[in-house]
Amino acid sequence: MDLFRGTTNDAEQQRVLSLDRGLFFVNYKSADDAASPPHVVVAPAEGHERHMEIILHPDATEPTLWRPNSGLVVRVNTPGTLQVQVQPARVGGSRAAIVRVEQIQAGQAPTTFGENNGVRIPMHVATEGLKVLGHVAGRGDVVVGPNAWIAGPTAPSRVEGVALEWPDKPASVDIRYAVQFANGQSGSGKMVPLGTYAGTRGRALPLTAVVLEMSGSDDLRFVAEAGFLNAPTLRAVGRRVVLSGPTNREPLVGIRIGIEHTATAEQVVAPAMPRKSAGSARVRVFRSQQRQASAAR
Structure with missing residues (x-):
């Protein structure tokens, strides 16, 4: 970034x-x-x-x-x-x-397990390279990787703008996002493309909502959490998510954004083995528990 x-x-x-x-x-x-x-x-x-x-x-x-x-x-x-x-x-x-x-x-050797030395394909592989920038009052621009908090529960602070960058994004995927201000400032609610900063700097204008949209892929979705002043932490999952407080006027004081596959299983692909008999090769599927989403719009 x-x-x-x-x-x-x-x-x-x-x-x-x-x-x-x-x-x-x-x-x-x-x-x-x-x-x-x-x-x-x-x-x-x-x-x-x-x-x-x-x-x-x-x-x-x-x-x-x-x-x-x-x-x-x-x-x-x-x-x-x-x-x-x-x-x-x-x-x-x-x-x-x-x-x-x-x-x-990092270049890592495959993780092996089971009788066929299967290789686990992690569900979070889609988020590699995703970066999230947030402009935090009193700290300036903070850049984190996927699923990492900007401000947030342990260090809440006013977030005045965000930007997403994903150099390794699949070519078919299109991502846009928008921010909203309580007083309807210019640019409030305007959708912008990946890599564009949405918000203000140095004007003490907190965000009151963040909207994330993804198109071009049915097997990817956003997983996002946000904290708003004097409100419980909100979690949203989907290809379009809206993060806002109970009255749509609470200042945003923390956010984290990730992208994951929509599948609820992790494939395990068995490597080639000497064939003993027809149909001896096997594919195993290890299922993971589905996560509940508190909001997805």
């Missing part, structure tokens, strides 16, 4: 990202001022130093990217918070840059 897109506003030049366990590539893509590009400083948030380590190029001495087409890797051992900041190369210099944080997927 791109963290900065050509902005020169000082307030927009620092991002705070909540990262799950894994590897992440911080990629300094480009800058408006090619002659004197700003530099990008990467560091764990205060108190999260032990959650992660920053892997530098052998010739680098500090976690700073001095010019475009450079990068570094962040290894997150336990979920933690990373800060990414763009600083001008000179006084009054440009801060306009594009920085992208991309999760590096």
Whole structure:
């Protein structure tokens, strides 16, 4: 997900990202001022130093990217918070840059079990690469993976905007979403495509509803939860979900979004085995319990 897109506003030049366990590539893509590009400083948030380590190029001495087409890797051992900041190369210099944080997927050996050494196909595979950005009052932009809270039950705070990005989205799938404000501000309720920011920044305008829509696939659906001020946590499952408080005016103070297969079973495919007799190969299906949804519209 791109963290900065050509902005020169000082307030927009620092991002705070909540990262799950894994590897992440911080990629300094480009800058408006090619002659004197700003530099990008990467560091764990205060108190999260032990959650992660920053892997530098052998010739680098500090976690700073001095010019475009450079990068570094962040290894997150336990979920933690990373800060990414763009600083001008000179006084009054440009801060306009594009920085992208991309999760590096691990190559894992198949999990084997049972007499035929079947390989389990996980139901959550569809969400790999999904990123959710939320603009949180007092914290700025927070980027998380699928099914991770932005603000939420343990740290409720006003959410003023959201954006979804899914680079590995199946080509046939179309995703749109919208946000609503209590006072009917411009843009309230307008559906936007994947990758577009919906909401405001720095205007103290909390969201009162989030709408998610998916088309082009019958075997994928949203699984989302949201917390609204002084209201129980809401959970919604479906290809179109609406998240809002009891009166449609409560401020959104936490949200998490995931995508899963609609099937209620996990297929287990048996690898090729020496044929002893006709029909000896078998396919097993292990069923998982269905989840109840509190809202799906």
